[in-house]
Amino acid sequence: MSLLAVRRVGVVLDGTRVVDGVSLALERGDWLGLIGPNGAGKTSLLRAVVGLVPYEGSIALQGEEVAALGRRDLARRVAVVPQIPLIPPDMTVLEYVVIGRTPHLSYAGGPGAGDLDAARAALARLDSGHLAGRRLGTLSGGERQRAVLARAVAQDAALLLLDEPTTGLDIGAQQQVLELVAALRAEHGLTVLSAMHDLTHAGQYADRLVLMDRGRDVARGLPEEVLTEELLARHYRAWVRVVSDSEEGIAVVPLRPHTTAEEPVP
Amino acid sequence: MQRVDQLRAREARALPGITLPWTLAAAAFLLVAVLAGLAVGPVGLGVGAVARELLSHVPLLGVQSPLTDTEDAILWELRAPRVVLGLLVGAMLAAGGAAYQGVFRNPLADPYLLGAAAGAGLGATLVIAYGIGSGAGRDLRPVAAFAGATLGVTAAYLLGRSVGGRSTATLILAGVTVAAFLTAVQTFVQQNRSDTVQEVYAWILGQLETSGWRDVAIALPYVLVSTVLLLWHRRLLDVLAVGDDEAASLGVPVARVRLLVVAAATLGTAAAVALSGLIGFVGIIVPHAIRLLAGTSYRIVLPLSLAFGAGFLVLADLLARTVISPAELPIGVVTAFFGAPFFAVVLRTTRTVGP
Numbered sequence: 109m110s111l112l113a114v115r116r117v118g119v120v121l122d123g124t125r126v127v128d129g130v131s132l133a134l135e136r137g138d139w140l141g142l143i144g145p146n147g148a149g150k151t152s153l154l155r156a157v158v159g160l161v162p163y164e165g166s167i168a169l170q171g172e173e174v175a176a177l178g179r180r181d182l183a184r185r186v187a188v189v190p191q192i193p194l195i196p197p198d199m200t201v202l203e204y205v206v207i208g209r210t211p212h213l214s215y216a217g218g219p220g221a222g223d224l225d226a227a228r229a230a231l232a233r234l235d236s237g238h239l240a241g242r243r244l245g246t247l248s249g250g251e252r253q254r255a256v257l258a259r260a261v262a263q264d265a266a267l268l269l270l271d272e273p274t275t276g277l278d279i280g281a282q283q284q285v286l287e288l289v290a291a292l293r294a295e296h297g298l299t300v301l302s303a304m305h306d307l308t309h310a311g312q313y314a315d316r317l318v319l320m321d322r323g324r325d326v327a328r329g330l331p332e333e334v335l336t337e338e339l340l341a342r343h344y345r346a347w348v349r350v351v352s353d354s355e356e357g358i359a360v361v362p363l364r365p366h367t368t369a370e371e372p373v374p
Numbered sequence: 375m376q377r378v379d380q381l382r383a384r385e386a387r388a389l390p391g392i393t394l395p396w397t398l399a400a401a402a403f404l405l406v407a408v409l410a411g412l413a414v415g416p417v418g419l420g421v422g423a424v425a426r427e428l429l430s431h432v433p434l435l436g437v438q439s440p441l442t443d444t445e446d447a448i449l450w451e452l453r454a455p456r457v458v459l460g461l462l463v464g465a466m467l468a469a470g471g472a473a474y475q476g477v478f479r480n481p482l483a484d485p486y487l488l489g490a491a492a493g494a495g496l497g498a499t500l501v502i503a504y505g506i507g508s509g510a511g512r513d514l515r516p517v518a519a520f521a522g523a524t525l526g527v528t529a530a531y532l533l534g535r536s537v538g539g540r541s542t543a544t545l546i547l548a549g550v551t552v553a554a555f556l557t558a559v560q561t562f563v564q565q566n567r568s569d570t571v572q573e574v575y576a577w578i579l580g581q582l583e584t585s586g587w588r589d590v591a592i593a594l595p596y597v598l599v600s601t602v603l604l605l606w607h608r609r610l611l612d613v614l615a616v617g618d619d620e621a622a623s624l625g626v627p628v629a630r631v632r633l634l635v636v637a638a639a640t641l642g643t644a645a646a647v648a649l650s651g652l653i654g655f656v657g658i659i660v661p662h663a664i665r666l667l668a669g670t671s672y673r674i675v676l677p678l679s680l681a682f683g684a685g686f687l688v689l690a691d692l693l694a695r696t697v698i699s700p701a702e703l704p705i706g707v708v709t710a711f712f713g714a715p716f717f718a719v720v721l722r723t724t725r726t727v728g729p
Contacts, residue, residue: 158623183625194479194617198670203612210613211625216606218673259616263624 141314183211197245208262250281311358407685468683471657476611484657488549493526516648523644580706600642655713
């Protein structure tokens with residue numbers, strides 16, 4: 109049984125079909141990268157998986173339909189790192205990470221010693237134990253993203269959804285965050301589904317990619333099968349060169365178009 | 375070793391909760407406010423005498439009350455109900471403000487947002503202007519104010535939802551819109567019935583001066599229900615601080631929590647406003663002072679707002695009835711006099727304003 113099985117899923121927002129018949133499956137320990145131009149429906153698909161928007165078709169988590177799962181039950185199975193998380197500036201990092209324990213607490217109950225330990229362990233896993241007492245408003249972008257990741261890890265869910273996890277980070281911080289996710293996955297068997305804008309990172313970190321365009325899944329496979337100059341030209345309308353190296357992996361390099369009038373032709 | 379201890383201490387501070395010093399400070403502040411509120415007035419009773427009178431009601435202590443029968447009547451029939459009403463109203467305004475600020479993630483939100491106060495004002499004005507100014511009319515006033523406050527909040531909530539979904543900003547704008555409309559109607563009624571302007575005006579400025587045990591009895595059930603509901607949700611208010619979608623993906627029923635907290639805060643606020651008139655700024659200055667001094671988690675802010683809001687209003691009322699004694703200032707004037715400058719300071723020092 110797949111950890112996550114998405115079958116012919118559609119999402120309609122305000123009368124517009126933003127996701128249209130998408131299917132994908134993740135086994136335990138997979139990292140699947142969701143790529144595609146702006147407005148392709150990546151975020152809407154992720155929101156459907158966590159039950160934030162209604163969907164058509166079927167989304168099954170460990171064999172159980174998402175729409176039929178209770179909110180708290182769902183929250184114990186899937187953790188989300190949103191694209192632009194809201195950061196309460198006066199909250200301390202430990203306080204923030206403990207909030208990730210919410211699905212394991214009763215409605216009005218407070219966190220216990222076990223929850224505190226889980227939060228500290230999550231911070232330690234992300235090499236961020238030293239940040240525990242800092243206020244969120246004083247962190248750098250990279251540190252903040254580690255705090256958000258730690259909150260998701262503290263949630264103790266088998267599936268981690270990342271929506272553009274490197275938005276707004278410098279290239280070094282981007283690499284560090286992705287390496288941390290890769291380590292979490294390698295050491296703790298976490299399963300990752302991530303929407304990604306940076307195609308080079310998508311190719312280097314995900315095992316497999318699904319390319320979405322205008323709500324549909326238009327290509328899927330290993331990174332070298334999906335990240336082709338032809339597909340990227342057709343769906344992103346971008347001029348790129350794909351550089352592949354068996355040692356260092358794949359890189360997608362944007363090129364300047366020859367003339368402005370010329371459109372990249374598939 | 376010392377470094378490890380320092381780290382431990384820092385981590386201990388990283389998790390919110392009310393510390394012992396703050397519990398003691400809140401208790402001491404309440405005690406001082408209550409004793410001063412009972413002792414000071416046109417007839418000075420003396421703090422020591424009041425304390426001994428209170429202790430004389432505790433069995434087995436054998437303390438004799440030093441008060442005469444007249445003084446005893448002043449204490450129990452005039453001062454005590456007024457102090458208790460002040461405690462209830464202050465606690466409700468401060469905790470209601472804190473709750474609104476949490477639910478809407480807006481540090482400047484307060485019970486006067488969402489049309490609660492404007493609705494209460496309209497309700498009370500209608501009763502004063504068209505009626506029944508005496509006898510049963512007085513009893514009707516809190517009921518009408520309460521109905522108006524509920525109407526105002528419901529209208530703001532429905533308008534906010536119909537216009538722009540569930541975002542914080544639309545709800546606040548809807549509240550401002552509803553409040554402006556209700557205030558316009560209220561002003562129209564007030565001007566139309568010029569013979570009652572004075573009375574309406576006095577109510578709007580806020581007053582605890584006519585309260586008796588009866589008012590306390592009217593307010594108490596609302597205040598209790600509201601307080602229990604708000605305290606019950608204090609940790610979930612912290613979860614809402616990380617955003618609606620995030621809270622939902624953490625398993626929190628966001629819409630239900632918001633509805634319950636807003637309903638509880640409105641219930642308490644409406645009961646308070648109905649009995650005391652419009653007393654401004656308490657809902658902003660008390661929670662803000664606590665955030666600045668004690669911590670920003672609602673597990674701290676809500677309980678401390680109840681305690682310090684209660685004491686603050688009793689002290690404000692004490693000033694209101696002594697500054698130009700034997701006449702009385704409206705208590706809303708006192709809270710605004712201290713509240714507005716404090717608010718200006720908060721505006722200048724708050725690092726983040728807005729959702």
